Amino acid sequence: MSTAFRQYFELCGSLLYWLFVAPFRGKGWRLGHTFAQIIRIGVHAVPMSALTALTIGVVLAMQSAAQLAKLGATAFVPGLVSSSLIRELAPLVTAVIVIGRSGSSVTAELGTMKVSEEIEALEVMAIPPMSWLIVPRFLAMVLMLPLLTVFSIYVGLAGGWLIGHFSLHMSTAFFVNHALQYVELRDIGIGLLKSGVFGVLIVTIACSIGLNVSGGAEGVGLATTRSVVVSLLSVFIANALLTALFFF
Amino acid sequence: MPDATPELTVREPIIEVDSLVRHFGSQTVLNGVSFKVYAGDTFVIMGGSGCGKSTLLRHLIGTEKPSSGSIKIFGQEITTMNADARQKLRGRYGMLFQSGALLQSLSVAENVALPLNEHTQLDAGLIDTVVKMKLEQVGLTGHGHKKPSEISGGMKKRAALARALALDPPLVFSDEPTAGLDPIMTAVVDELTQRLTQKIGATVVVVTHDMNSVFRIGTRIIMLGTGANQGKIIASGTPAEIRAHPHPAVQQFINGDPQGHDGDDSGEVLYRETLLGINDTGQYSRSAIHSSKP
Ligand SMILES: Nc1ncnc2c1ncn2[C@@H]1O[C@H](COP(=O)(O)OP(=O)(O)O)[C@@H](O)[C@H]1O
Ligand SMILES: [Mg+2]
Numbered sequence: 001m002s003t004a005f006r007q008y009f010e011l012c013g014s015l016l017y018w019l020f021v022a023p024f025r026g027k028g029w030r031l032g033h034t035f036a037q038i039i040r041i042g043v044h045a046v047p048m049s050a051l052t053a054l055t056i057g058v059v060l061a062m063q064s065a066a067q068l069a070k071l072g073a074t075a076f077v078p079g080l081v082s083s084s085l086i087r088e089l090a091p092l093v094t095a096v097i098v099i100g101r102s103g104s105s106v107t108a109e110l111g112t113m114k115v116s117e118e119i120e121a122l123e124v125m126a127i128p129p130m131s132w133l134i135v136p137r138f139l140a141m142v143l144m145l146p147l148l149t150v151f152s153i154y155v156g157l158a159g160g161w162l163i164g165h166f167s168l169h170m171s172t173a174f175f176v177n178h179a180l181q182y183v184e185l186r187d188i189g190i191g192l193l194k195s196g197v198f199g200v201l202i203v204t205i206a207c208s209i210g211l212n213v214s215g216g217a218e219g220v221g222l223a224t225t226r227s228v229v230v231s232l233l234s235v236f237i238a239n240a241l242l243t244a245l246f247f248f
Numbered sequence: 249m250p251d252a253t254p255e256l257t258v259r260e261p262i263i264e265v266d267s268l269v270r271h272f273g274s275q276t277v278l279n280g281v282s283f284k285v286y287a288g289d290t291f292v293i294m295g296g297s298g299c300g301k302s303t304l305l306r307h308l309i310g311t312e313k314p315s316s317g318s319i320k321i322f323g324q325e326i327t328t329m330n331a332d333a334r335q336k337l338r339g340r341y342g343m344l345f346q347s348g349a350l351l352q353s354l355s356v357a358e359n360v361a362l363p364l365n366e367h368t369q370l371d372a373g374l375i376d377t378v379v380k381m382k383l384e385q386v387g388l389t390g391h392g393h394k395k396p397s398e399i400s401g402g403m404k405k406r407a408a409l410a411r412a413l414a415l416d417p418p419l420v421f422s423d424e425p426t427a428g429l430d431p432i433m434t435a436v437v438d439e440l441t442q443r444l445t446q447k448i449g450a451t452v453v454v455v456t457h458d459m460n461s462v463f464r465i466g467t468r469i470i471m472l473g474t475g476a477n478q479g480k481i482i483a484s485g486t487p488a489e490i491r492a493h494p495h496p497a498v499q500q501f502i503n504g505d506p507q508g509h510d511g512d513d514s515g516e517v518l519y520r521e522t523l524l525g526i527n528d529t530g531q532y533s534r535s536a537i538h539s540s541k542p
Contacts, residue, residue, distance in 0.1 A: 112352075113351075113352075116347055116349060116352070117345045117346070117347050117349035118349050118350075118351055118352070120306075120311045120345065120349065121343070121345055121349035121350075121351070122351075123311055123338075124309050124311065124338060124341075124342075124343045125338070125362065125363050125366065125411075126335050126336075126338035126339050126366070126367065127362070127366050128335070
């Protein structure tokens, strides 16, 4: 356990160097690799994020409509959908999707490279694995998770609008106005901050566990499971802490 | 070899290893290893499976840190060296890993081109030509476009050798370059290794337990022990000296006897016993059976 923490903080220290110091010493970010990771981590996650966000928007609208109808207050449905999506659900659910899709695959890929000596081979060829493998994944994750979150917010709102428009007979203008009425810029800021923090957590945990795999194929399997579990718990805990921070 | 010794003393040592010790948990894998490798040598490290040959190479290339002891490469102490200096030094040697360690995400040709792309200013056309040449040297013409997962184990080894030689480094480490190759390819790779030292003047450190290769290419040989001699050099010398070495484990290894030599050295735990995990009371020892896990 303590070695895992030590490895994690070593990775973070090294990452800080390669992100912010190395570029000024002629060892810039590898944009080609970063772009490839942006496609894998971000673009390929779009369909799944969209479908998930859509169902959540629809369900949120139906559940809140069922309750608010008793009070004759279905006009609050759009605001409820938008504020829950922006402040909580979109950042969290998108993070969970990305953990399942990309956190696991980053750990498995790096772990396989570790056990097949590929990482060592990079080191010996004087190609630092931090710059070749880790920084591109970090940049892609920290850029794409917030973007996916924004995208999920829009799609989730569209899901809410489906219910609002076709079941509650709201006009589109009414839905949009009421959805935006309860949202402040600050909420969007908090939502994006959350997803940025989640992105950092997910990719650093996935990389640290992947780079420290030992024990062949079995080790890679165990590490992948551990990466998903640790990332999920970290993201849930960080979410609670961040919500509390802005609540009080 | 009376004429070899004075020459060796004037030549410059490329690698100096002194009292190298490495523990993994309670296991002592390297236990006071000392040797020198001189310029132009084909230095062979031999020994049974699991005796620590690959671990020793990993220390030489600086991806593992010793528990104690000193390693100098090109006169520089690598055990205490900082990352920048290590980075510079790494440009001067190539390494063929036991598993090949080709990057799976790149094609064979891209793997060979990688060091050239990273460390030279050559233009793409020239790099292409060099890659073709390197692949031809190891008999892989026409396989450059394939992914490592699409070629056989022996082909991976040769592709990895081509990659290790891409920058024509003055020092080459090679971990079992001929394991898994057919006799003809073994000869091809051995010849390539010889050409490195004889034509290019490189220094080569080879791990192998192919006895034909050992005597074909080796100019200096050390053998690491197993069992009671785990992690120690039990024999070192020229090929002729090793061939005539009195140590029973050396003779057993050269001749491939499963039974050990005459058994005159009764305190010795022989290779077969260690391999099978039988201690001197004839029982299987747990540590040997589970030795693959720390
Ligand atoms: N990273 C490691 N952790 C624990 N034990 C290791 C490690 N690497 C090697 N060993 C142990 O060191 C011994 C020598 O391994 P190795 O150098 O691979 O042998 P070989 O001579 O076959 O190349 C083995 O018993 C192995 O279990
Ligand atoms: Mg080995």
